[in-house]
Amino acid sequence: MSTAYEHVKAARAKDRPTGVHFINTVVTDFVELHGDRRFADDAAVVGGIGRLKDMPVTVIALEKGQDIKDKLRRNFGAANPEGYRKALRLMKQAEKFGRPVICFVDTAGAFPGVGAEERGQGQAIAENLLEMMTLKVPTISIIIGEGGSGGAIALAAADRVWMMERAIYSVISPEGCASILWKDAGKAAEAAESLRLTSEDMHRLGVVERVIAEGETAMAELKDDLYGAVSELLALDVDARLDARYQRFRKFGENL
Amino acid sequence: MKIDGLFRKTRNIPEDGGRTDMPVAQCPINTHPCPKCSFSNLHGDLAGRFYVCVCGHHFRMGARQRIEFITDPGTFEEVDAAMESSDVLTFPGYAEKLNQAQKASGEKEAVVTGRGQICGHGVMLFVMDSNFMMGSMGTVVGEKITRTFEIATQEMLPVVGYTVSGGARMQEGILSLMQMAKVSGAVKRHSDAGLLYLTILTDPTTGGVTASFAMQGDIILAEPGALIGFAGPKVIEQTIGEKLPDGFQRAEFLLGHGFVDKLSARNVQKAQICNLLSLHSGRCQT
Numbered sequence: 019m020s021t022a023y024e025h026v027k028a029a030r031a032k033d034r035p036t037g038v039h040f041i042n043t044v045v046t047d048f049v050e051l052h053g054d055r056r057f058a059d060d061a062a063v064v065g066g067i068g069r070l071k072d073m074p075v076t077v078i079a080l081e082k083g084q085d086i087k088d089k090l091r092r093n094f095g096a097a098n099p100e101g102y103r104k105a106l107r108l109m110k111q112a113e114k115f116g117r118p119v120i121c122f123v124d125t126a127g128a129f130p131g132v133g134a135e136e137r138g139q140g141q142a143i144a145e146n147l148l149e150m151m152t153l154k155v156p157t158i159s160i161i162i163g164e165g166g167s168g169g170a171i172a173l174a175a176a177d178r179v180w181m182m183e184r185a186i187y188s189v190i191s192p193e194g195c196a197s198i199l200w201k202d203a204g205k206a207a208e209a210a211e212s213l214r215l216t217s218e219d220m221h222r223l224g225v226v227e228r229v230i231a232e233g234e235t236a237m238a239e240l241k242d243d244l245y246g247a248v249s250e251l252l253a254l255d256v257d258a259r260l261d262a263r264y265q266r267f268r269k270f271g272e273n274l
Numbered sequence: 275m276k277i278d279g280l281f282r283k284t285r286n287i288p289e290d291g292g293r294t295d296m297p298v299a300q301c302p303i304n305t306h307p308c309p310k311c312s313f314s315n316l317h318g319d320l321a322g323r324f325y326v327c328v329c330g331h332h333f334r335m336g337a338r339q340r341i342e343f344i345t346d347p348g349t350f351e352e353v354d355a356a357m358e359s360s361d362v363l364t365f366p367g368y369a370e371k372l373n374q375a376q377k378a379s380g381e382k383e384a385v386v387t388g389r390g391q392i393c394g395h396g397v398m399l400f401v402m403d404s405n406f407m408m409g410s411m412g413t414v415v416g417e418k419i420t421r422t423f424e425i426a427t428q429e430m431l432p433v434v435g436y437t438v439s440g441g442a443r444m445q446e447g448i449l450s451l452m453q454m455a456k457v458s459g460a461v462k463r464h465s466d467a468g469l470l471y472l473t474i475l476t477d478p479t480t481g482g483v484t485a486s487f488a489m490q491g492d493i494i495l496a497e498p499g500a501l502i503g504f505a506g507p508k509v510i511e512q513t514i515g516e517k518l519p520d521g522f523q524r525a526e527f528l529l530g531h532g533f534v535d536k537l538s539a540r541n542v543q544k545a546q547i548c549n550l551l552s553l554h555s556g557r558c559q560t
Contacts, residue, residue: 128485130505130513135523138533140484140504147458148490152466167442167451168485168504175455189442189451189482194509199367199444212365213447225448264459268420270452271413274357 023207025216026192028184029163030126035237036095037079037122038064040162044120044241045070045077053104057137060101061092062125065108067117071245076112078105078173079122082163095164096129099142102172106146113154118248121159121173126191128169143172150175151267152260156251158244161185161217161226177251177263181217181226188215224269306333310499324540332497332540334477336379337386337403340436344544345399349391354421358382359414359446368445371407379405383414384439387422392434393548395555398426401436402483411483412443416453419487423460423471432470432551437488440506441481454486461490470554472547474538475502475525493550495538496525502534 028034041048045068053059065078080097083089105121112119128139150157150173157176165174165187181187190198192210197203220226230236230243251259305314311329320326324343325333335343341350361369376382384406390399400422402409409415419435426433442450464471473491477500484504488494496502503523511518521527528534538546 128504130509132510132514132518132522135503135505135510136531138489138531140502141489141533143485143504144458144487144489147455147486148462148465151455151459151462168454168482171451171454172485175458187448187451189447190444195444208366212363213444214363215448220448223448225452264463267452267456267459270449270456271417274414274417 021207022210022213022216023192025184025186026206026210029186034163034184036084037081037124037162038084040122040160040240041066041068041077041079043237044068044244045075048077051108054100054107056100056103058098058100060098060104062095062097062129063101063104065105070118070120070241070248073245073248074115074117075248076108076117076119077122078108078119080125080170080173082124093129095125096127097125097169098129098131098134099137099139102128102139102142102146105173106142106149109149109153109157116155118156118158118252119153119176120244120248121157121176123159123161123165123170123173124163124185125166125169126164127166128172140168143168146172147175151263154256154260156248156259157263158247158251160230161187161220166191175263175267177259177266178228178247179226180228180230181220182230183217183232185217186210186215187217187220187225188213308333324543326540330498330539332477332499334404334438336405337381337401337436340401341386341388341390341399343540344434344436344547345390345392346394350388350399351390352386352388353425354387354418356382357414357418359412361445362413362449363445363447365445365447371445375406379403381406383418384409384411385415385418387418389425389431392544392551395548395551396429396431397434397551398422398429398431399434402438404438404478407440407443408478409437409439409483410441410443410450411439411453412446412450413453415443416450416456419457420453420460423457423464426469427460427464427467430467430469432472432554433464434472434474434547434551435487435491436474436476437479437483438476439479439481439483439488441483451482454482457487458490461487465490465492470551472550474543474547475528475534476500478502480504480506489533493536494534495536495543495546496528496534497543498525498537498539500525502528 048068050066082095083092159174159176192206195209196205308327310331
């Protein structure tokens with residue numbers, strides 16, 4: 019049993035596999051597609067088309083970067099609005115061609131910057147949520163490292179949400195929470211505990227359907243698991259799938 | 275009311291944008307200093323000007339004040355009035371905070387929802403309240419707004435929504451974040467039914483509320499001077515290590531960058547909303 023803050027540290031660990039690694043693990047013939055067609059290409063979001071076994075899928079990942087140069091280029095995985103708009107463009111493209119969408123989420127949060135606000139960070143995330151709730155193709159999101167608040171759920175309003183065992187998913191970073199509530203970022207460990215952000219918490223609260231054990235065996239099985247889940251979702255008709263997606267999120271607070 | 279509480283409230287008036295919804299008898303002094311120009315507004319005068327200072331500063335309004343301001347007299351019927359939050363995650367201090375917020379605001383939660391009429395047009399209305407934990411969105415706020423859209427979809431009504439929020443509520447952790455997707459789903463169904471959703475963004479609208487239903491309106495109005503953004507200005511300043519320019523993230527800034535349709539000063543707000551509702555109603559105009 020480890021503390022919540024140890025989970026936070028593990029989720030942020032430098033040697034943790036990033037989004038690109040997951041893409042390369044689950045699909046073959048990957049073709050990266052760039053740009054949001056509106057402003058720029060945000061390297062914090064990597065997206066494109068690949069083959070999940072025999073099935074073409076659209077894959078999108080928040081990517082923190084490998085070495086320091088790559089991390090800088092990718093803004094450490096903190097996406098700008100154009101990143102979320104690129105993701106949406108690829109999702110709508112997937113919808114057109116009937117391709118399932120698989121998202122890998124790993125970000126401390128959407129980038130809090132001047133340009134991000136000027137270009138509508140809030141609007142970009144809001145639009146992704148709106149469109150993802152009714153995207154006609156099956157969608158699966160996996161929280162692979164940090165699931166940082168609005169910047170994470172912007173790619174996780176999906177039919178199925180899974181989570182790596184040592185990943186975290188939270189409404190706010192423990193540091194941010196501690197500094198707002200207790201005026202002391204040093205109390206992050208306590209905040210982490212209180213926020214309930216581990217994969218175990220997420221599973222218990224019904225936020226994720228599946229927790230994926232870490233390690234090479236699990237990674238090897240991930241492809242089969244995804245293929246199975248996508249096939250299951252494809253077997254449903256569109257209306258049933260969309261209704262289930264609606265109810266999936268509707269249930270948080272329905273019993274009030 | 276305790277003496278120290280009394281004084282704290284007085285000092286807080288300019289900082290919190292100016293509370294104007296305290297009953298006059300409870301007001302420590304019967305004036306509201308403007309946080310922008312320091313002018314001392316007499317309560318009665320300010321109320322007569324829709325809580326707008328002589329300098330044009332829009333004071334914050336409580337949910338009930340806004341409902342009285344925007345709906346036709348006697349038409350508002352609240353729904354889900356008794357819905358209350360509970361401390362599901364046993365978050366330190368949350369139960370007490372909820373208690374204090376209820377006392378401070380006189381509301382059960384940070385949003386009031388219901389049916390009403392605006393210039394004779396039937397609408398579903400949600401109005402957030404900054405006096406309740408700065409309008410933060412937890413499960414109940416998400417649920418009440420979701421139900422607002424579900425009822426509106428069922429009854430083929432437009433939704434008029436006033437937003438004010440510090441964002442998703444930390445004390446309900448991930449469950450607050452889930453509300454963003456939940457409400458978005460309901461907004462989308464309402465939208466797909468061809469119905470109008472009109473948002474009025476008020477000071478301040480930030481975080482998870484901006485990143486969901488605040489920015490999903492068909493038409494987005496914003497009160498002059500309102501702070502509207504995703505990240506809070508302090509967080510941005512810490513991130514970039516610079517001071518932000520004047521006017522950054524204000525309603526006028528968003529208008530200039532294309533993220534709101536129109537400014538909505540209170541002296542014309544009801545007329546604007548009436549006109550927009552009328553332009554979307556299938557009825558013959560007289």
